[in-house]
Structure formats: structure tokens, C-alpha cells
Amino acid sequence: MKKSKISPLIIILLVILVLPFIKADINFQHMLIIFLIFAGLGEAWNLITGFAGQTSFGHAAFFGIGAYTSTILFYKFSISPWVGMLVGIAVSTLVAAFVSYPCFKLKGHYFAIATMAIAEITKQLFISWDYVEGATGIMIPIVDESLASMQFHTSKIPYFIIAYCLFVISILIANYIEKNRMGFYLKAIRESNEAAESIGINTTVYKLYAMMVSAALSAAFGTLYAQYILYIDPFMLFSLDISMKIVLLTVLGGLGNIYGPIIGAAILIPLSEYTRIFFGGTGKGIDLIIFGALIVVVACFEPRGILGAFKKKRKVERGAYDAKANA
Amino acid sequence: MMPKPMLEIKNVTMKFGNLVANQDVSFTVNKGEIVSLIGPNGAGKTTLFNCITGFYKPYSGKIIFDGEDITGKTPYYVAKLGLTRTFQIVKPLKDMTVKENILTGAFLRNPVRAQAEKVAQEILEIVHLTDKSDILAGSLTIADKKRLEIGRALATDPKMLMLDEAMAGLNQTEIKEAMDLCLKLRDEGITLLIVEHIMEAIMPISDRVVVLNAGKKIADDVPEKVTNNEEVIKAYLGERYHAKSKKS
Numbered sequence: 001m002k003k004s005k006i007s008p009l010i011i012i013l014l015v016i017l018v019l020p021f022i023k024a025d026i027n028f029q030h031m032l033i034i035f036l037i038f039a040g041l042g043e044a045w046n047l048i049t050g051f052a053g054q055t056s057f058g059h060a061a062f063f064g065i066g067a068y069t070s071t072i073l074f075y076k077f078s079i080s081p082w083v084g085m086l087v088g089i090a091v092s093t094l095v096a097a098f099v100s101y102p103c104f105k106l107k108g109h110y111f112a113i114a115t116m117a118i119a120e121i122t123k124q125l126f127i128s129w130d131y132v133e134g135a136t137g138i139m140i141p142i143v144d145e146s147l148a149s150m151q152f153h154t155s156k157i158p159y160f161i162i163a164y165c166l167f168v169i170s171i172l173i174a175n176y177i178e179k180n181r182m183g184f185y186l187k188a189i190r191e192s193n194e195a196a197e198s199i200g201i202n203t204t205v206y207k208l209y210a211m212m213v214s215a216a217l218s219a220a221f222g223t224l225y226a227q228y229i230l231y232i233d234p235f236m237l238f239s240l241d242i243s244m245k246i247v248l249l250t251v252l253g254g255l256g257n258i259y260g261p262i263i264g265a266a267i268l269i270p271l272s273e274y275t276r277i278f279f280g281g282t283g284k285g286i287d288l289i290i291f292g293a294l295i296v297v298v299a300c301f302e303p304r305g306i307l308g309a310f311k312k313k314r315k316v317e318r319g320a321y322d323a324k325a326n327a
Numbered sequence: 328m329m330p331k332p333m334l335e336i337k338n339v340t341m342k343f344g345n346l347v348a349n350q351d352v353s354f355t356v357n358k359g360e361i362v363s364l365i366g367p368n369g370a371g372k373t374t375l376f377n378c379i380t381g382f383y384k385p386y387s388g389k390i391i392f393d394g395e396d397i398t399g400k401t402p403y404y405v406a407k408l409g410l411t412r413t414f415q416i417v418k419p420l421k422d423m424t425v426k427e428n429i430l431t432g433a434f435l436r437n438p439v440r441a442q443a444e445k446v447a448q449e450i451l452e453i454v455h456l457t458d459k460s461d462i463l464a465g466s467l468t469i470a471d472k473k474r475l476e477i478g479r480a481l482a483t484d485p486k487m488l489m490l491d492e493a494m495a496g497l498n499q500t501e502i503k504e505a506m507d508l509c510l511k512l513r514d515e516g517i518t519l520l521i522v523e524h525i526m527e528a529i530m531p532i533s534d535r536v537v538v539l540n541a542g543k544k545i546a547d548d549v550p551e552k553v554t555n556n557e558e559v560i561k562a563y564l565g566e567r568y569h570a571k572s573k574k575s
Contacts, residue, residue, distance in 0.1 A: 199435060200407045
């Protein structure tokens with residue numbers, strides 16, 4: 001049973017790994033990198049929302065903090081983005097713990113609204129913060145390409161490899177959590193806070209752990225994103241657009257499952273990147289129109305996402321089998 | 328040998344605004360006993376349960392479990408000490424399978440998955456849910472949900488188990504099974520405090536019965552004496568049960 005659960009994941013990971021070499025088109029490689037970043041962000045978000053049931057609309061905050069921390073360290077002090085990534089993870093984790101602890105007193109929609117507010121507040125803070133160049137944003141200084149500077153100008157493959165590694169790390173973490181005590185505890189919290197407390201689960205602490213891990217992963221992707229785009233500003237990083245993309249792709253794919261974000265991102269990211277490539281500036285939002293329609297369809301027919309539809313089918317089949325066995 | 332107290336409830340009062348749900352309630356549950364808590368609807372049984380297990384903070388009074396003052400402690404802390412409850416309105420972890428539900432409980436004392444699985448398997452057998460272990464908890468019948476509720480609580484390896492109307496809605500056979508389960512648990516050394524309405528089920532298995540009425544304790548004695556206590560009969564049991572118990 002354990003084997004059958006792991007193997008499709010390994011196949012998916014291998015397929016993703018060979019894709020940029022099979023189709024060496026630069027647009028395609030770019031799309032793959034963005035896909036890996038958002039699938040990874042989806043995995044991170046899934047921990048707190050899919051598993052623990054605490055809807056966050058503010059993950060752009062953690063993503064942005066990761067991007068800003070490494071960029072500031074590189075821009076002002078010439079510190080390697082790799083060190084910046086680690087510092088960004090630490091800062092983001094601390095911020096997550098600090099701001100979400102009081103928010104966990106809120107339930108359901110109110111928690112979601114609070115997280116949205118956190119992302120907006122962070123954005124306003126960075127817009128009016130002169131030290132980080134405020135609203136004008138930061139052009140990351142171009143240096144010679146090297147692994148240490150996390151800048152590559154001649155090929156997208158190194159970026160792909162880094163994105164791939166981060167993505168695999170987030171999958172491994174999500175997978176480990178899902179299979180062990182923490183995953184069960186988070187799911188129990190999602191299903192019933194009271195039942196969870198009654199069997200000895202400190203619900204606040206576990207929600208906090210989930211939020212911190214989630215924020216740490218988001219921050220790592222933020223650093224990579226900044227080094228890839230080589231320009232950051234608060235409007236781009238702390239936008240509701242990014243928070244919502246993470247939410248939408250995971251919801252479309254399937255909540256509370258490590259495959260969900262991969263499936264969702266595999267649909268949304270090509271859609272958004274290719275419409276942008278085909279239509280240029282005039283095509284802005286077309287991807288979201290199509291994606292919105294998809295979400296409506298999924299919400300109407302299978303609120304548990306694409307994966308939910310598969311699961312349901314399997315269960316119906318198994319149910320029929322059971323009925324036959326009982327007859 | 329003096330019986331050792333497992334749970335001591337000392338002068339507990341609980342108020343919601345002006346409504347007094349428990350008024351100066353005191354009683355003791357000794358180690359290895361089955362004690363039943365009965366009383367008409369609205370007598371304050373579930374409120375008292377919530378006070379004991381930390382879901383409410385009592386207005387005044389003290390609750391001592393196994394020598395430790397647990398008044399106003401959080402529910403998870405109380406559960407970690409070894410006092411686990413079930414809910415009158417069952418709270419299955421709906422989107423998880425029966426086995427996963429029990430496994431979640433077992434993780435409290437067995438952080439490693441393999442160990443927890445072993446415990447979960449044993450518990451599944453005890454509550455007769457082995458053949459339903461892969462079904463989602465949300466799709467169980469009410470009787471199975473009640474079993475699951477007990478199973479999940481049992482998986483935390485408690486010193487004392489508090490069952491809140493675990494038998495309501497069950498049929499005769501299922502009630503008999505639940506009674507046997509209670510006795511079996513006591514034989515294994517688990518102290519039980521049971522809230523129940525079904526007199527036929529709890530009178531035979533209880534060592535003592537505590538009766539609440541309108542938030543106050545009106546009796547605390549062995550079942551035979553409680554059923555013959557005039558005040559209890561008037562306040563709660565009614566003429567029918569009175570007549571029945573006289574006959575038998």
C-alpha cells in the first residue's frame with residue numbers, strides 16, 4: 001500500500017525533471033520554472049489550509065518577505081542570496097509565528113480576512129519604507145553568473161534545477177508531515193477543533209507549527225523568484241494576485257493532498273504564462289477569466305477539486321464491490 | 328484498604344450569565360470505579376463534563392484529577408494527563424477513515440507511526456470496527472460513530488474515561504455490547520464516569536450513581552439505594568420506573 005502511494009509521485013517528479021531537456025524552448029523553460037515555484041507555494045499553502053483547515057489569503061506576505069530579505073542583503077551588503085534565503089526563511093517564520101498567533105483566536109472566514117489584511121499591511125509597510133526603496137522597488141544588481149550569486153544569464157536550466165530542488169524539498173516535507181503524527185493532528189484540527197483538543201492535541205501550537213513551516217517554504221521560493229526576475233517591488237510581491245493564485249491552483253487541484261497543488265499549477269501556470277506570451281499586455285487577466293470559469297465548474301460539480309472527483313469515482317467503484325461482496 | 332480518589336470535584340459552580348448550570352457540586356470518583364451521572368434534561372451533566380475536561384472554566388470550585396489540580400486547565404492538557412472524554416453530539420473526524428480517526432488518538436502516547444498503528448489495530452478490535460477501518464468516518468451509522476468516539480478516546484490510553492451519553496440512540500443489542508465494553512474497560516483498570524439516560528443499562532454496571540437536578544447534586548449512592556431514594560424518584564425517575572423497580 002505504501003509503495004503504490006509513493007510511485008506516482010516519483011514518476012511525476014522524473015517527468016518534470018526531463019521536460020526542459022526534451023523541449024529546449026526558452027518560453028517553455030520559463031513556464032516550467034514558474035510552474036515549480038507556484039506548485040511549491042501551493043504545497044506550502046496546503047499545509048496550513050488543506051491540512052489544518054485554516055484558510056490563508058495572505059501567503060504573498062511570506063513569499064514577499066523571503067524575496068525582500070535576500071534582495072536587501074545582496075543589494076546593500078553583497079551577501080550571497082543563498083545566505084539571504086536562509087535569513088529570509090528565518091524572518092518569515094518568525095513573522096508567521098508572531099502575526100498568526102493572535103489570528104488563530106479567529107475562526108473560519110474571520111481568520112481568512114485577517115490573513116488578507118496581513119498581506120495588505122505588509123505591502124503598505126514596504127511601499128512607504130525608504131530603506132527598501134519603497135514603491136520604486138529594487139533592481140537587483142547584475143553580477144557574473146555563478147551559483148553563489150544565484151544569477152544565470154546564459155541559460156534557464158540552472159534556475160530550473162534550483163526551483164526543482166526547492167519544489168522536491170517542499171514535496172518531501174509535505175509528504176513527511178502527511179504520513180506522520182503532525183499530518184494527522186492537522187487534519188483532526190481541520191475536522192473538529194474540539195475533538196482534537198479532547199484527544200490531547202494542543203491545537204494552537206500545531207496550527208502555529210503548520211503556519212511556520214508553510215511560511216518558511218514560501219520565503220525560500222520568494223528568494224528564488226527575486227533572483228530569477230531580478231527586480232522586485234511591493235506591488236508585485238505582496239499582491240492579492242499572488243495570494244489568490246496560490247489559493248486557486250490548490251483548490252482546483254484538490255485540498256489536503258500533496259498532488260493537488262501539482263495538478264492545479266500544471267493547469268493554471270501554462271494558462272497564465274502562455275496567454276501572456278500570446279496576447280502580451282492586452283491579454284492580462286485572460287488566464288484568470290478562464291481559470292475563474294474552471295473554478296466555477298469545479299465548485300459546482302466537485303467542490304473537493306479535480307483529485308476529489310477521482311477519489312469519488314474510486315469510492316463508488318469500491319462501494320459497488322462491497323455491495324456485491326455482501327450480497 | 329481505603330479507595331484512592333481518581334477524580335475529586337469540590338464545590339464546583341458554573342454560571343452562564345445569571346443562569347446557574349452547576350451549583351456547588353461535589354463528588355469523588357475512586358480508582359477503578361464506574362460512576363454514573365444522571366439527571367433530567369438540563370440538570371447540568373454536560374456542563375459539568377465540560378468543566379471537568381477544561382472546555383469550560385468553572386465559576387468557582389476545584390477539580391482534582393489523580394492528585395493534580397486541573398481546574399481551568401486546557402482540554403488537551405487534561406487529555407495528556409489521562410482524562411479523556413467523548414461527546415454527546417459525536418464529533419467524528421469526518422473526512423478521515425475510521426482507522427485514521429483512531430490512529431490520531433493513538434498518536435498521543437505513541438509518536439511513532441508504526442507503534443500508533445499497532446495500538447489502533449487493537450482498539451479497532453475492541454470497539455468492533457475492524458472490518459470498517461477504511462470507511463470514511465462521516466459515512467458511518469450513528470451506532471458506529473458512537474463506537475468510534477469511544478475508540479478514539481480509548482486510543483489515548485486514558486486512566487479515566489468520561490462517556491457522555493454514549494448509548495443514546497443504540498438498540499438493545501448494541502446497548503448490551505456497550506455495557507460489556509464498560510465492564511471490560513473497568514477490568515483493565517480504567518475508571519469510568521458515565522452520563523446516561525438509559526437506566527436499565529447503567530444501573531447494573533455502576534458502582535455508584537450521582538444524581539443531578541437543576542444543577543444541584545441530590546443523591547450520591549449505590550444504584551439500589553438511589554433507585555429507592557424518594558427525592559430522586561420524585562425529581563427524576565418518575566413513577567413508572569419506581570413501580571417497575573418495586574416489582575422486580
